Amino acid sequence: MEKSKKINYIISFLLLFLIYLMMTLMIHSSMFSRYQISVIILICINIILAVSLNITVGCLGQITIGHAGFMSVGAYTAALFSKSALIAGVPGFLIALILGGIVSGIIGVIIGIPALRLNGDYLAIITLAFGEIIRVFIEYFNFTGGAQGLRGIPKFNNFDLIYWIMVFSVILMFSLMTSRHGRAVLAIREDEIASSASGINTTYYKTFAFTLSAIFAGIAGGIYAHNLGVLGAKQFDYNYSINILVMVVLGGMGSFTGSIIAAIVLTLLPEVLREFSDYRMIAYAVILIFMMIFRPKGLLGREEFQLSVALAWCKNKLTMRRK
Numbered sequence: 001m002e003k004s005k006k007i008n009y010i011i012s013f014l015l016l017f018l019i020y021l022m023m024t025l026m027i028h029s030s031m032f033s034r035y036q037i038s039v040i041i042l043i044c045i046n047i048i049l050a051v052s053l054n055i056t057v058g059c060l061g062q063i064t065i066g067h068a069g070f071m072s073v074g075a076y077t078a079a080l081f082s083k084s085a086l087i088a089g090v091p092g093f094l095i096a097l098i099l100g101g102i103v104s105g106i107i108g109v110i111i112g113i114p115a116l117r118l119n120g121d122y123l124a125i126i127t128l129a130f131g132e133i134i135r136v137f138i139e140y141f142n143f144t145g146g147a148q149g150l151r152g153i154p155k156f157n158n159f160d161l162i163y164w165i166m167v168f169s170v171i172l173m174f175s176l177m178t179s180r181h182g183r184a185v186l187a188i189r190e191d192e193i194a195s196s197a198s199g200i201n202t203t204y205y206k207t208f209a210f211t212l213s214a215i216f217a218g219i220a221g222g223i224y225a226h227n228l229g230v231l232g233a234k235q236f237d238y239n240y241s242i243n244i245l246v247m248v249v250l251g252g253m254g255s256f257t258g259s260i261i262a263a264i265v266l267t268l269l270p271e272v273l274r275e276f277s278d279y280r281m282i283a284y285a286v287i288l289i290f291m292m293i294f295r296p297k298g299l300l301g302r303e304e305f306q307l308s309v310a311l312a313w314c315k316n317k318l319t320m321r322r323k
C-alpha cells in the first residue's frame with residue numbers, strides 16, 4: 001500500500017513538472033498573449049480558492065457564501081503592504097501573500113468562533129452578510145481607496161512562481177485534510193454528535209477548518225491583487241463567492257481534484273464563449289443545469305482522481321479487449 005502511494009506521488013509530481021515545462025515553453029515562445037497569460041494566472045487563483053472553500057464545504061460539510069470576503073481581506077492587505085514599498089521584488093511579493101493569509105486567518109477566527117455555532121442555511125446567511133459587510137467597509141475607509149478603488153499596486157504576474165505557489169498550497173491543504181486533524185474534520189462532517197461523544201473537540205476543529213480555508217483565500221486574494229494592479233470592492237461581491245461555490249459543487253464536495261478540474265473548466269468556459277457575448281451566460285447556465293441533473297454529486301463526488309487507478313483501469317480494459 002505504501003509503495004503504491006509513493007509511486008502515485010512520484011507520477012503526480014512528474015506530471016505537474018511536465019505541465020509546468022509545457023506552459024513555460026509556450027509562454028516564453030510568445031504563443032500566449034498578455035491577456036491569455038492573465039487568464040492562466042486566474043486559473044491558478046481560482047484553483048486555490050476552490051480547493052480552500054472545499055475544506056469548509058466538502059470536508060467540514062458547512063455551506064459558506066462569504067469566501068470572497070476573505071479573499072478581499074487578503075487582497076487589500078497584500079496590496080497595501082506592496083504599495084508601502086518596504087520590500088520589493090519576489091521577497092516582497094511572498095511576504096505580502098503571507099501577510100494577506102495571516103490577516104484573513106485572524107478574521108476567519110473572529111468570524112468562525114461565533115458563526116460556526118450555527119449550521120446549514122443560517123451559517124450561509126451569516127457568511128453572506130460577512131462578505132457584504134467587508135465590502136462596505138472597504139468602500140468606506142480612505143486607506144483602501146474607498147469607492148474609487150485602490151490603484152498603483154505593483155504588478156507581479158510571474159507564472160513560474162505563481163504556479164508553484166498554487167501547487168504548494170494545494171499539496172499543503174490536501175496533506176492537512178488527510179492527516180489526523182483532517183480525519184477529525186471529516187468525522188464532524190459525518191456526525192457531529194458522535195464525533196463530540198468520541199472525544200473530538202468539535203469547536204476547535206470546525207474553527208480550524210474555517211480558518212485554514214480563510215488563510216488560503218487570503219493568499220489567493222494577494223495573487224489576484226498583484227495580477228491586476230487595481231482593486232475595487234465590487235470585485236468581491238457575493239456573486240464571486242457563489243462562483244467559487246459553484247466550482248466546488250461542480251467538481252464534487254469533498255474532492256480536491258474535482259475542485260481543480262471544475263476551477264479550470266469554469267474559468268475557461270466564459271472566455272471560450274466570449275465571442276457569443278449575448279448568449280454565453282445562458283450557455284454557461286445550461287451546462288451547469290445539465291451537470292446537476294445528470295451528475296448531482298459533481299464530477300468526482302467525494303472521490304479523488306488517482307493516476308495509478310486510472311492506469312490500472314486502462315490496463316484492465318485492454319486486457320478484456322484482447323480476450
